Amino acid sequence: MLATKPAAPKALPGFEDMRAFWEPKWECYAIKVQPGAFCISKEKVVLTTVLGSCISACIFDPKLKVGGMNHFMLPASSIADDGGRSMRYGLFAMEQLINGLLRLGSRRENLQVKLTGGGDMMQGITSIGQQNIDFIKDYVAAEQLKVLAADFGGDQARKVAYFPQEGRMLVNRMDHRDDQRLIEEERSYRQDVDCHLDDSDVELF
Secondary structure (H helix, E strand, C coil): CCCCCCCCCCCCCCCCCCCCCEEECEEEEECCCCCCCEEEECCEEEEEECCCCEEEEEEECCCCCCCEEEEEEECCCCCCCCCCCCCCHHHHHHHHHHHHHHHHHCHHHHHHHEEEECCCCCCCCCCHHHHHHHHHHHHHHHCCCCCCEEECCCCCCEEEECCCCCEEEEEEEECHHHHHHHHHHHHHHHHHHHHHHCCCCCCCC
């Protein structure tokens, strides 16, 4: 145990609103990455999230010692007339994270990717987890990204801890007692995203 907590890490531009909190388990500050968000850091922090049918990509640049995590739930909008923006959510999440790293000086060929999520949380009712898995597999193949590890599927939620200074990703399968709460949170978020389809000012590069 550390005798005193160090000062909170300095956030990179654009991530100042992501609150860092002290995590005794890791003896460092942690930042929770919510659905629809991403975070990049070069500090000694741990990025955390909880995934059901969602996917998180954790991407590391070993040369610059910087990394980040995203968290996306949907490979595509459920609205029929989506203006041709198919796979909008997963695509935007990946482009946000990768372009954020490139702006810091990373080169695409140096990026190391670790992937997890896509649980079958509502067996026989929805295939959103598998749709997310299919999307991310197609995406990394098309972009020729270097994938070092992947942990997909199953019927359990996951707690994820990612250390962006070293590119280490830890995944813990959760107890089924937490399933219903997570299912409700994901359903609520999915509905909110579709209701605010045109509110985003994110642009692809």
